Structures are given as C-alpha cells and as structure tokens.
Amino acid sequence: MRNQIPSRERGEGVLTDETLEKTESSVIKKISIPYFPSGMKMITPLFFGGGIYFAVAGLPFWGVVALIAGIIILTTRYVTEINLQDKTYRDYLSFLWMPFNVDAKRFSSLDRIIITKGNYSQTINTRIQSRQLDWSDFTGTLLSDSGTLDLLTRNDKKELIKGLKEFADFLKVGVEDRTTGVHYWIDLDKY
Numbered sequence: 001m002r003n004q005i006p007s008r009e010r011g012e013g014v015l016t017d018e019t020l021e022k023t024e025s026s027v028i029k030k031i032s033i034p035y036f037p038s039g040m041k042m043i044t045p046l047f048f049g050g051g052i053y054f055a056v057a058g059l060p061f062w063g064v065v066a067l068i069a070g071i072i073i074l075t076t077r078y079v080t081e082i083n084l085q086d087k088t089y090r091d092y093l094s095f096l097w098m099p100f101n102v103d104a105k106r107f108s109s110l111d112r113i114i115i116t117k118g119n120y121s122q123t124i125n126t127r128i129q130s131r132q133l134d135w136s137d138f139t140g141t142l143l144s145d146s147g148t149l150d151l152l153t154r155n156d157k158k159e160l161i162k163g164l165k166e167f168a169d170f171l172k173v174g175v176e177d178r179t180t181g182v183h184y185w186i187d188l189d190k191y
Helices: 038-042 044-056 060-075 157-171
Strands: 019-022 028-034 077-083 088-095 098-106 110-125 130-144 147-154 175-177 184-186
Touching: 028 147, 028 157, 038 044, 038 060, 044 060, 060 088, 110 157, 130 157, 147 157, 157 175
Parallel strands: 110 175
Antiparallel strands: 019 028, 028 077, 077 088, 088 098, 110 130, 130 147, 175 184
C-alpha cells in the first residue's frame, strides 16, 4: 500500500453513488453526485402518487406542490466537470437541470490528488444525560496551480480510494494519503 510512485497502468475504477460521463474524445470528465440521500430518492414515487391523488381529490395546489417536490429531489445534484483540452474545471449545484453557484477556474498543470481526514464531534444534551458523537470522513482533493478542488468525500477510506482511482487515471496524477503523520503515495493497483 505504501509505494514511492503510484502506477499509471491501472484498470477501470467503479464509483458507487456517482455518475461518470466521458465524451467521445475523452477530454471531459463529469461527476454528478445526488444532493439528497438515496432514501429520499426512493420515496419520490410517494410524492408523485400523492400529487396525483391530491389533484384528483380536488386539491390541485397541493398536487402540484407534491409533484414539484418529487422533481426537485430527483434533479438536484452536485456537479464537477473537468476539461483537459481547455484546462478548466467547473463546480456547481444543478437544480432543475440549471447550474447555480458556478465556480469555474482555469489551470495550467495538475499536481496530485490528496486524501485528508476530517474529525468531527457533536454533543447531544437531554434532560437525563448528554452523549457525544464522534465521526470522521475522508476527502479527495485535486491540487492544481490555480487552487484546490474537492472531488469526493466518503466515510470509508477504501471506498474513497476506489472512487478516486478513475479520476487519477483520467487526470494522470498520483494519489497521496495525508491522513496520518507520515504522508505516502497510494498504490491504486491494490484497489
């Protein structure tokens, strides 16, 4: 797992919750991550069914509200596009198929992808007791000459590395692990 230089000859990686699209010329990579959790996406048929029921029952306003809520849940996504030909990347929120809060930057060179760990804690107080919840997540960040771009965040490090494998192949950069005191390159052939 700890190598000096990552191998460039890797197989195709598989992302679980994301949709990766390549154009015919393989110079644009687009990652689209759902904004709402998968549980909410699974109950959208209830929104559509409720909307139809309300419309038939004589409450067209609430029927339209339920239908629009279902459409919003299904179409809202975080989108990151990386174009190697134009050397640009765009990061935005897609809401009803329209981009909002677009962050577009140009780069001349890409350095590497780094993995960092975020530790979080929250205290829950009740009348009887208080409880502290501790958790951590791992983020894959692309370093370029124009700044940084967060690619993926996962609670499981191995799942994140599997997701970053295809990005590393596409961008032809290595992946460095900075979650411990000793930074090291990750051999993606093992994932």
